[in-house]
Amino acid sequence: MSAYHPLTESEAIERARAVPGVFAPGANLTVREIGDGNLNLVFHIQESGQGKGLILKQALPYAKVVGESWPLTLDRARIESEALMIQGELAPGLAPKVYEYEAELALTIMEDLSDHVIMRRGLIEGNAYPLFAGHIGEFLARTLFFTSDFGMNQQQKKLQTGRFINPELCKITEDLIFDDPYTVSANNNYDPAIENEAAALRSDRELHLEVARLRYGFLTKGQAMLHGDLHTGSIFVTPTSTKVIDPEFAYYGPMGFDIGAVLANLLLNAAAQGGRMDDPSALGDFRAYLLDTVKQVWVEFETRFRALWAEHCVDRLLRESGYLDAFLAELLQDTFGYAGAKMVRRIVGLAHVADIDGIPDEARRNRARRVALGIGADLIKRHRTAGSIGQMLAVANLHFASKEGN
Amino acid sequence: MSAYHPLTESEAIERARAVPGVFAPGANLTVREIGDGNLNLVFHIQESGQGKGLILKQALPYAKVVGESWPLTLDRARIESEALMIQGELAPGLAPKVYEYEAELALTIMEDLSDHVIMRRGLIEGNAYPLFAGHIGEFLARTLFFTSDFGMNQQQKKLQTGRFINPELCKITEDLIFDDPYTVSANNNYDPAIENEAAALRSDRELHLEVARLRYGFLTKGQAMLHGDLHTGSIFVTPTSTKVIDPEFAYYGPMGFDIGAVLANLLLNAAAQGGRMDDPSALGDFRAYLLDTVKQVWVEFETRFRALWAEHCVDRLLRESGYLDAFLAELLQDTFGYAGAKMVRRIVGLAHVADIDGIPDEARRNRARRVALGIGADLIKRHRTAGSIGQMLAVANLHFASKEGN
Known part of the structure; x- marks a missing residue:
């Protein structure tokens, strides 16, 4: 996990840009960190004026709600991404599509649901x-x-x-x-x-x-x-x-x-x-x-x-x-x-x-x-x-x- | 598992001889395969006239009771040896002592209980x-x-x-x-x-x-x-x-x-x-x-x-x-x-x-x-x-x- 670090907003944009087949090359992407949970960073990446977007969810190594004193392993990001894929397969249309999971960064890249x-x-x-x-x-x-x-x-x-x-x-x-x-x-x-x-x-x-x-x-x-x-x-x-x-x-x-x-x-x-x-x-x-x-x-x-x-x-x-x-x-x-x-x-x-x-x-x-x-x-x-x-x-x-x- | 093979009786003797502190150097060891179960070879190694012995239990990759058609992974030998060690620690004296576990051979070497x-x-x-x-x-x-x-x-x-x-x-x-x-x-x-x-x-x-x-x-x-x-x-x-x-x-x-x-x-x-x-x-x-x-x-x-x-x-x-x-x-x-x-x-x-x-x-x-x-x-x-x-x-x-x- 040595490569792990919490992503910055600009890193999140570049990571999103690398997902094949979502954004146009050179697209103007905006980012907002929208995590209202306690355990993760959630970046919402959007292509200006195109209605296209992605969610990058990254696990934090601690629970925010109780400060950094409550450490958590990042394996939960693997569990979450695997669960999302299983649920998406078993209940089609009822879970967000997962594009990529990057273990080192504890990062799941998934469907933007901002119309919900x-x-x-x-x-x-x-x-x-x-x-x-x-x-x-x-x-x-x-x-x-x-x-x-x-x-x-x-x-x-x-x-x-x-x-x-x-x-x-x-x-x-x-x-x-x-x-x-x-x-x-x-x-x-x-x-x-x-x-x-x-x-x-x-x-x-x-x-x-x-x-x-x-x-x-x-x-x-x-x-x-x-x-x-x-x-x-x-x-x-x-x-x-x-x-x-x-x-x-x-x-x-x-x-x-x-x-x-x-x-x-x-x-x-x-x-x-x-x-x-x-x-x-x-x-x-x-x-x-x-x-x-x-x-x-x-x-x-x-x-x-x-x-x-x-x-x-x-x-x-x-x-x-x-x-x-x-x-x-x-x-x-x-x-x-x-x-x-x-x-x-x-x-x-x-x-x-x-x-x-x-x-x-x-x-x-x-x-x-x-x-x-x-x-x-x-x-x-x-x-x-x-x-x-x-x-x-x-x-x-x-x-x-x-x-x-x- | 490429090194895996069912031990012969002479291999079993030599393996037992290598366990430190049990048999005298150059001891005259005898072996008997006593497995009456369905899933394993069990070698009983004894030092002639000394009342000292060891049990070598080796998992077979199939269940004998139904012939070779019922394949079983050898991981059960790990499970058995770990369970023996946990049980021996939790209930002292009520499980055989484990001397060694050799994963490649699915082999557990343990206390001889032939007085029981x-x-x-x-x-x-x-x-x-x-x-x-x-x-x-x-x-x-x-x-x-x-x-x-x-x-x-x-x-x-x-x-x-x-x-x-x-x-x-x-x-x-x-x-x-x-x-x-x-x-x-x-x-x-x-x-x-x-x-x-x-x-x-x-x-x-x-x-x-x-x-x-x-x-x-x-x-x-x-x-x-x-x-x-x-x-x-x-x-x-x-x-x-x-x-x-x-x-x-x-x-x-x-x-x-x-x-x-x-x-x-x-x-x-x-x-x-x-x-x-x-x-x-x-x-x-x-x-x-x-x-x-x-x-x-x-x-x-x-x-x-x-x-x-x-x-x-x-x-x-x-x-x-x-x-x-x-x-x-x-x-x-x-x-x-x-x-x-x-x-x-x-x-x-x-x-x-x-x-x-x-x-x-x-x-x-x-x-x-x-x-x-x-x-x-x-x-x-x-x-x-x-x-x-x-x-x-x-x-x-x-x-x-x-x-x-x-």
């Missing part, structure tokens, strides 16, 4: 994406099925598991999602106004046992190659297109972790809208859309997963034994649990979401936090009794009603 | 090993705990998982234990006299669903570095010593698979004794010893595992949440299931056990097979409701009584 918006931003602005549930259901079903023991050669799957051993980024998840929110930790970060609720998370033994089950599942259930960080900030959308980006947390883990991440972030936005929208009717409509999307994501996922199983399941015994129903029942339960864990960490943990932190009014902002925490903790506690996706909507509505007084 | 006997042989002869339950409980508790997310750094555990990706030997287990016995397969091998029982295994949908759960657990539950083939043919014993050998199936899998293997082989011997012993009182005594050993193996394991957890658990949330009880409850259930699967495969599958196949009287031999199959299938079907090790003894006694008429 980050889904979190779009939802905050109150936009609906009617095709999203189908798209993400397709992404989840195909990437999870075809990297699992159901959909790929089971010996190849073991070897692929070995290529996605991702200790450092898993450690971030293990700490920030499955530990810190439930104890006193310097990583925690919340408004003193919700101290009572945060303290309750730390003292709730029933909750801790359910979180322990989820944590242990994250540590040991090597079901499929996960995206590993599938929140609405990792999804680009337009009304007609969905692109899943940033799979640097990819590893072999429990499928419900990815599905739960999507649903959690929809529910976080639904909680936030209670602090943003003044018109009860508009609020009701948008929440109905969001909750319907929660349901549809699961339904679209399950429908496709069942179809893939029927056509492509490689495992004789699993296929013929009726195991699919048992598997999906447990997967729904995992999905409830991981969705809940993802919600809780976004309120009291290190990294928050703009959906809620950006609510202008302080009282409404903290009310939205209490709503989100209530839903999250409830989903965790109920996860092993979950029997239908409808129960997730009911939990959300319960907390909207009880904490917002409507 | 193979436990399967000892049990067939009706010998009891009163220290065995404590020894194997110690081996299981320490090797499973300290290679798991409970007892080692969780990021190192992920990297270690990557070093024990073992696709080919796992494939053997997946086929022979978790598939073939429940379908028509050329690998199956049983006496036509038990065709009815074998056919019942193939048509029992309830059984298939439970086997599917166990199979999927074997494919995905990366809990600890398993031995992977822990039957009584992989255990050397004396009245005072226990040594676990042959961990070439080592990989990260469900802990209950190793524990279940030990218990299954004790139960197979208990079933076999019904065909061997004529004196009901002697039979009753030996079975009482065997069933008590089944119970004690679990108790000794659990006691030690709890003590290790109390002193060494590295995971704050798991430690403080009361997760240990939940974990052990599930582990007991897995242990029932895997024990059952191990018993079934030894009756109708490719590889049998001498405990039963060596019963001289044909009718009594097939009765013992029916007893073993009955216990095995019952343990599989009941595994998710298992709540105490005592239930395993009850299941065994039920089938002894109902099938032997005593």
Whole structure:
């Protein structure tokens, strides 16, 4: 890695220019560093007036969010580029195209998606994406099925598991999602106004046992190659297109972790809208859309997963034994649990979401936090009794009603 | 691997002579190839009249049991030697000492245990090993705990998982234990006299669903570095010593698979004794010893595992949440299931056990097979409701009584 150094903007331009077949020779290229994540530089290179562009994503050897004191190996850039290619192949059109990967620089050069918006931003602005549930259901079903023991050669799957051993980024998840929110930790970060609720998370033994089950599942259930960080900030959308980006947390883990991440972030936005929208009717409509999307994501996922199983399941015994129903029942339960864990960490943990932190009014902002925490903790506690996706909507509505007084 | 070739006996002697500090210079060494397994050459080198010896174990690039048509990579020799060293370090005195490992020849040079006997042989002869339950409980508790997310750094555990990706030997287990016995397969091998029982295994949908759960657990539950083939043919014993050998199936899998293997082989011997012993009182005594050993193996394991957890658990949330009880409850259930699967495969599958196949009287031999199959299938079907090790003894006694008429 001796050649490694963080690229300058002018180096990024020259590197982009060398990608064959994208820019005209001698084209006038502009660059902007647009990384809003914590772990990488992201250069957006554009050809003036041509609508052509590239993204250069370079891993940094530390996590920006905690300064240079949190070192990270650059191997995660390899993992991310390999995951992007696998996801792009398994779910065509739903991940950015990768042009090149340069190991020495921990650099991935990929499709420019600047005609898309980050889904979190779009939802905050109150936009609906009617095709999203189908798209993400397709992404989840195909990437999870075809990297699992159901959909790929089971010996190849073991070897692929070995290529996605991702200790450092898993450690971030293990700490920030499955530990810190439930104890006193310097990583925690919340408004003193919700101290009572945060303290309750730390003292709730029933909750801790359910979180322990989820944590242990994250540590040991090597079901499929996960995206590993599938929140609405990792999804680009337009009304007609969905692109899943940033799979640097990819590893072999429990499928419900990815599905739960999507649903959690929809529910976080639904909680936030209670602090943003003044018109009860508009609020009701948008929440109905969001909750319907929660349901549809699961339904679209399950429908496709069942179809893939029927056509492509490689495992004789699993296929013929009726195991699919048992598997999906447990997967729904995992999905409830991981969705809940993802919600809780976004309120009291290190990294928050703009959906809620950006609510202008302080009282409404903290009310939205209490709503989100209530839903999250409830989903965790109920996860092993979950029997239908409808129960997730009911939990959300319960907390909207009880904490917002409507 | 160009230097690889199966060693001749004279090469084995010269290689053994080169190990420092074992044999006197110019010692008169004798050699015997004693491999009774299917995958390896095993040379026993001895210095005449000195009681000193070495074992040279060399992996073959194919499985002998099915001829040269079943190729296997030699990387399993690395896996075996690394597993032996880890097990020896974690459970001192309970695994053979490794002197050298030579990658090019897929050769491990280790302690000579010819003062021990193979436990399967000892049990067939009706010998009891009163220290065995404590020894194997110690081996299981320490090797499973300290290679798991409970007892080692969780990021190192992920990297270690990557070093024990073992696709080919796992494939053997997946086929022979978790598939073939429940379908028509050329690998199956049983006496036509038990065709009815074998056919019942193939048509029992309830059984298939439970086997599917166990199979999927074997494919995905990366809990600890398993031995992977822990039957009584992989255990050397004396009245005072226990040594676990042959961990070439080592990989990260469900802990209950190793524990279940030990218990299954004790139960197979208990079933076999019904065909061997004529004196009901002697039979009753030996079975009482065997069933008590089944119970004690679990108790000794659990006691030690709890003590290790109390002193060494590295995971704050798991430690403080009361997760240990939940974990052990599930582990007991897995242990029932895997024990059952191990018993079934030894009756109708490719590889049998001498405990039963060596019963001289044909009718009594097939009765013992029916007893073993009955216990095995019952343990599989009941595994998710298992709540105490005592239930395993009850299941065994039920089938002894109902099938032997005593």
